[in-house]
Amino acid sequence: MTSIRRTGVIREYDMHASSVRFGYGLIIFLCILTVIIAVFPLIWVILAGFKDLKEFVSSPAILPRSLDPEPFMTTWNQLGIARNYLNSLISVAGSVVCALIFNGLLGYGIGILKPRGYRIVKRLIMVSMLMPTTISIVPLFMNIQNLNLGNSFVPLWLSYGANAMYVILFIQFFESLPSSIIEASRIDGCNQLQIFFRIVLPLSKPICAVIAIFAVNAAWSDFLLPYLVLRGGELQTVMVRLFVFSTEQTVNADTMMRAVVFSMIPPIILFFIFQKQLTENTVSVGIKG
C-alpha cells in the first residue's frame, strides 16, 4: 500500500480495524490543525503589513485591500531600518565567530585534552548552564560600563564566547570522536593547537554548523544586553529598535507590525535554508544534554 514503513505505535495490520483507521484520520486532522495554528499568526502579520493605519484599525478583514508593497517601503525608509540591519549583521557575525572559537577551544580542553583539574571546570560549566545570564545582568552591565565598553559591539560579541550550553555541546561532540586519531597525531608530534586545527576542527563541521545556526539566531534575537549597551547610540540593532518602539510606543500599530515583519525576515530565511539541520541534527544533539 505505502512504500514508507510505519515507525510509530500504530502498525500496518492495525489499520484493518476501522476504529484505528478513524483514529489515524483524526491524527492527520489534528496535525494539520497544529500546523495552521503554528503558521497562521505569521501569515497574518505579513498580510497586516500591507494595510495602512486606517485600514489596520478599522477593517475586520484578515486580507488587506491591496498587496501593494508601498507601506513596507515607507516604513523601511521612515524608520531608517537599513542602518539597523547593517548593525545587526555586524553584531551577529562577530558573535558567531566568538561562539565558535572560544567555546570550541574550551570544549576541546575539557572534552579531549583533559588536563589535571578539568573536572572542576566541567562541573562549573554544567551548573552555569542552569543559571540564566539575565540573573546577573546588573553586575555584568556595571562591569561593561566600568571598562568603558558601552556603545560598542565588543562586549556583545564576546558574550557569545561565554555560553555554557555551546561549550557542553562541543564537549559532547568531542568526546564522541575516536581517541585513536588524536592519539596518533600526538605520537606524530603535533602539539595541542595543531591537533585542534588539523584534526579536530575538520571533523567537527556538523557541530560547528549547529552552533553557528544557534548563535546566528540567538544573536539576531537578543535585545536585553544589546539594549543596555547600545541604547540611544548609532549602533542599535533591529531588535533594540523594536524593543525601544514597544516600550516608548512612539510608532503606530501598523508601522509596528511592519517592523515586526522586518525583524522576522532573516530568521525565516535561515530557517528555510537550514530546516533539515534544525529539525533533525539539533534534536539529536540536544537530546543528550
Next chain:
Amino acid sequence: MQTARRKRFSGARAKENFHSWLIMLPGLALMTFFVWEPLIESIRMSLYKTRNVELVRFIGLDNFISVINKDDFTQALTNTFSYTFWSLLIGFVLPILLALLIGETVRGKSFFRTAVYLPNMLPGLAVIILWSAFFSGEKSGVLNILLGHLNIPPQSYLTRYELVIPIIIVIATWKGAGATALIYMAGMAGVNPELYEAAAIDGAGVTRRIWHILLPAIRKLAGTLLILQIISVFQIMYEPMVLTKGGPDNASLSLMQLMWQYAFGGSMNYGKASAVAVIVTLILLIMTAIYSYFNRRESDWD
C-alpha cells in the same frame, strides 16, 4: 633510570597540562567575566547600599528586608509561581501529545515537523508584539475579529486580572512547544518497533502500547524537560514587560521583571535589584537540588 624517566615523563606531562590550560584560558576568562564574576558580584552588591555604579557602604541584609516588605514583591513572587503553574498545565503535556501525533503520521511527517518548529525560530520579542495584536481589546484585535464571525462581541483580554498570565503562557507555548515536541520525537524514535510488534501479538491494542511501552520510554526525558521548563519559566521577564508592563495592577509582574525595574526602571537601585536576583537564584538552586535528589533516587531503583 626508572625514576629519571618518570621525572622526565612527569615534566612533559606538566608542560602538556600547562599548554592545555593555556588553550582553555580565553574561554575561561570570558566565562569568568560574563557569567561567574557577575554571579558572585550580584551577591556582594545585594549586601551594599549603592549609588549608581558605586558601592556606598555595607548594609547587611537591609536590601533584602526592604525588597521583601514591599507589596510588589509578594505579588511578583505569587505571579511567578502562577506562571510556573500555568506553564506546566498548558505547556508540559502538549509537546508530548504533539510528538505522539506527528510520530504516528506516515506521509507528510517531515512537513509537520518543520512547520511546528517554525515559531521557535522567530525572535521572542517579535513574537510578543505580534501576539499583542491578537489579544488586543480593540475591534481590530485578531481574536475579536475571529470571534466576531461567531457573533461574539469584542472582549478585552490583557486588562483582565485572571487572564493575563495564562495568555502570556499560551504565547510562550506557541513559540516553544514544537521544538520541545521534536526532542520528544527523538526520544520516542529510540523505542525498538519490535516491542510494539511483540505487544500486539500478545493482544495489546494501540492505547495500551502507548501507555505501557511508549510513555515509560520517555519518562526520564520528560523529567529532565520538566525541570528545564520550570527553570526557564521562573525567569520570565520580557514577555510581561513588553505585553502588559506587568499590569493590570501588577497582575502579571514577574520577579525578574521586578529586578529589571529596580535596576533600569529609572531608580537605578542596583543593590535592591541584586537582592531580587539573589532570591531568584536561591529558589532556582533549591528546585535544581530537589530535582537531582529525585533523579538520583530514581536511578537507584533502575
